[in-house]
Amino acid sequence: MTQAQAQTPAGDQTLIPNDFIRDIVAQHVAAKTHPRIHTRFPPEPNGYLHIGHAKSICLNFGIAREFGGVCNLRMDDTNPTKEDLEYVDSIQADVNWLIRGWADDVLGLKPRGGRPTATVIHGQPDFHLAPVTAAARPEAVEPFYASDYFGPLYEYAVALIKQGKAYVCDLTPEQTDEYRRLGKASPHRDRSVAENLDLFTRMKNGEFPDGCRVLRAKICVDAPNIWLRDPLLYRIKHAEHHQTGRQWCIYPMYDFAHCLSDYLEGITHSVCTLEFEVHRPLYDWILENLNLPRPRPHQYEFARLNLSYTVMSKRKLMQLVEEQRVTGWDDPRLPTISGLRRRGVTPEALRHFAYNIGITKYNGITDLAVLEFAIREDLNQRALRRLAVLRPLKVVLTNYLVGREEEMEATNNPENPAAGKRKVPFSRELYIEQDDFAEVPPPKFYRLKPGGEVRLKYAYIIRCEEVVKDASGNLVELRCTADLDSKTGGATAARKVKGTIHWVSAPHAVDAEVRLYDRLFTEAEPEKDGRDFKSVLNPHSLEILTAKCEPSLRSATFTERYQFERLAYFALDPDATPARDGGRLVFNRTITLKDTWAKQAQKREGQ
Ligand code: ATP
Numbered sequence: 001m002t003q004a005q006a007q008t009p010a011g012d013q014t015l016i017p018n019d020f021i022r023d024i025v026a027q028h029v030a031a032k033t034h035p036r037i038h039t040r041f042p043p044e045p046n047g048y049l050h051i052g053h054a055k056s057i058c059l060n061f062g063i064a065r066e067f068g069g070v071c072n073l074r075m076d077d078t079n080p081t082k083e084d085l086e087y088v089d090s091i092q093a094d095v096n097w098l099i100r101g102w103a104d105d106v107l108g109l110k111p112r113g114g115r116p117t118a119t120v121i122h123g124q125p126d127f128h129l130a131p132v133t134a135a136a137r138p139e140a141v142e143p144f145y146a147s148d149y150f151g152p153l154y155e156y157a158v159a160l161i162k163q164g165k166a167y168v169c170d171l172t173p174e175q176t177d178e179y180r181r182l183g184k185a186s187p188h189r190d191r192s193v194a195e196n197l198d199l200f201t202r203m204k205n206g207e208f209p210d211g212c213r214v215l216r217a218k219i220c221v222d223a224p225n226i227w228l229r230d231p232l233l234y235r236i237k238h239a240e241h242h243q244t245g246r247q248w249c250i251y252p253m254y255d256f257a258h259c260l261s262d263y264l265e266g267i268t269h270s271v272c273t274l275e276f277e278v279h280r281p282l283y284d285w286i287l288e289n290l291n292l293p294r295p296r297p298h299q300y301e302f303a304r305l306n307l308s309y310t311v312m313s314k315r316k317l318m319q320l321v322e323e324q325r326v327t328g329w330d331d332p333r334l335p336t337i338s339g340l341r342r343r344g345v346t347p348e349a350l351r352h353f354a355y356n357i358g359i360t361k362y363n364g365i366t367d368l369a370v371l372e373f374a375i376r377e378d379l380n381q382r383a384l385r386r387l388a389v390l391r392p393l394k395v396v397l398t399n400y401l402v403g404r405e406e407e408m409e410a411t412n413n414p415e416n417p418a419a420g421k422r423k424v425p426f427s428r429e430l431y432i433e434q435d436d437f438a439e440v441p442p443p444k445f446y447r448l449k450p451g452g453e454v455r456l457k458y459a460y461i462i463r464c465e466e467v468v469k470d471a472s473g474n475l476v477e478l479r480c481t482a483d484l485d486s487k488t489g490g491a492t493a494a495r496k497v498k499g500t501i502h503w504v505s506a507p508h509a510v511d512a513e514v515r516l517y518d519r520l521f522t523e524a525e526p527e528k529d530g531r532d533f534k535s536v537l538n539p540h541s542l543e544i545l546t547a548k549c550e551p552s553l554r555s556a557t558f559t560e561r562y563q564f565e566r567l568a569y570f571a572l573d574p575d576a577t578p579a580r581d582g583g584r585l586v587f588n589r590t591i592t593l594k595d596t597w598a599k600q601a602q603k604r605e606g607q
């Protein structure tokens with residue numbers, strides 16, 4: 001595929017990636033094999049979405065928007081005991097956040113409560129799932145649910161039984177595994193169609209307890225591909241389902257539900273991760289043996305995203321949440337979409353990351369630094385620069401008149417002149433960063449030292465004249481003098497000193513809680529060699545400080561991103577309250593300005 005072929009919405013600057021799946025889609029588009037390209041993103045609502053899902057979302061919605069298609073969000077909700085409405089809601093919120101303004105116009109939605117009926121199996125689908133837009137009446141539409149198809153799926157299963165292609169099996173789960181491993185036929189394999197129909201109906205009617213019977217496809221007992229060894233299609237679960245309540249006590253297995261859900265929705269390209277490659281023959285077998293009209297969906301597989309210094313499986317994320325190792329699914333240290341959002345990462349940054357890492361067939365581990373780079377690039381463009389001091393050290397300018405105040409002009413964003421300038425108050429008493437002063441400076445220390453000079457950004461050059469300590473020898477404040485001609489427009493404005501540091505005027509400063517996040521794990525591969533991933537949690541992954549900020553941050557907003565100059569990028573946390581409600585400022589450090597992890601790790605080892 002060339003970039004020119006892709007139908008990029010006008011004005012979009014994102015580079016269209018090139019990969020083997022898009023190549024296949026482009027060929028199909030050129031050959032007009034499908035009236036329209038239709039993909040789907042099918043999460044199971046048994047946890048929150050993570051950045052691996054973001055890769056899949058960007059791929060599936062990306063294909064739809066590039067090729068004039070549609071992408072359905074489908075809850076793959078066939079296992080009621082593990083699922084929950086909280087997850088359904090979070091998935092919708094996360095997907096909407098990630099695609100808003102980018103691919104929301106290709107999101108397939110269905111009329112609320114829309115469900116296919118059983119007649120669908122006898123010819124053309126009567127449930128034509130033409131996507132509807134949310135624009136007119138958002139309350140009238142909803143995402144797709146595999147549970148919407150429980151009726152037709154049951155009918156499809158009956159159709160297989162009637163053809164002698166499925167049977168009810170009474171082996172225990174352990175026996176089933178053993179028989180399949182050995183390639184041995186179940187003793188129930190040759191039940192008559194009538195008996196199978198009777199038993200399956202009674203399974204559905206709730207006559208049997210959980211686990212006592214299953215429905216299996218009759219394919220082959222010793223196929224080289226174990227997934228074809230008479231796989232399970234249905235199991236008994238007397239459980240309440242978040243969408244269908246108590247209507248069903250048998251639930252279809254993933255392999256049975258997935259291909260048929262794809263079929264019912266008119267999916268053309270069913271894109272999933274590599275572990276499903278071995279399931280593909282079963283996906284095709286079911287569609288083939290039900291004699292469904294063409295065109296049928298086809299499955300394509302790509303390598304999942306693995307990221308260093310984190311864990312991605314929902315089961316492990318759930319453990320961290322449940323054991324309160326983190327504050328919740330949206331803890332900014334987690335690789336969940338809601339965690340990244342809370343941390344201050346933008347959807348644009350995640351989409352760039354997803355596009356940059358590419359789509360391949362090879363499993364590997366992506367360095368967390370790649371994600372961090374994408375986040376920095378994005379924030380560098382958009383963040384408003386602000387002055388804030390995380391670990392304050394008082395500075396008194398002895399030659400600056402008591403009570404005098406000035407306003408210094410500061411640039412909001414050097415990357416974006418349109419962001420303009422602002423005034424920052426300056427006075428005799430300031431805070432600087434403790435780190436920016438050293439009584440006994442190491443070599444090449446270009447910040448403030450006794451007798452040394454430094455420039456205060458947007459303001460004067462100052463000289464440290466005296467170091468004031470308390471009775472126990474702790475540093476209390478620095479007494480400095482300012483070169484009062486060294487500010488912009490002054491006689492010595494051009495004078496150069498080696499270091500420039502940030503500052504905040506003490507009487508004008510506003511306090512903010514700042515939450516400094518670091519990597520959640522100390523090891524790149526937390527689960528390496530079967531180690532308990534919780535044994536390598538980073539004890540320094542969260543540090544909370546009270547920072548002194550320039551007063552303009554009092555009106556910080558949830559939508560803006562900020563760079564505290566020379567420090568890091570920050571975003572307001574939802575725990576913050578607007579000025580009218582008490583004005584509590586809480587900032588999350590989204591990411592440091594530079595990749596300093598390697599340096600810090602060394603320092604820690606040396607401690
Ligand atoms: P996990 O293994 O993290 O629990 P899952 O595969 O069970 O995730 P699903 O809800 O079934 O999660 O996934 C929905 C879709 O997202 C699937 O198509 C799956 O292939 C894809 N997906 C899941 N994890 C990743 C990942 N790490 N990278 C890319 N795609 C992923």
Ligand code: MG
Binds near residue numbers: 044
């Ligand atoms: Mg899964």
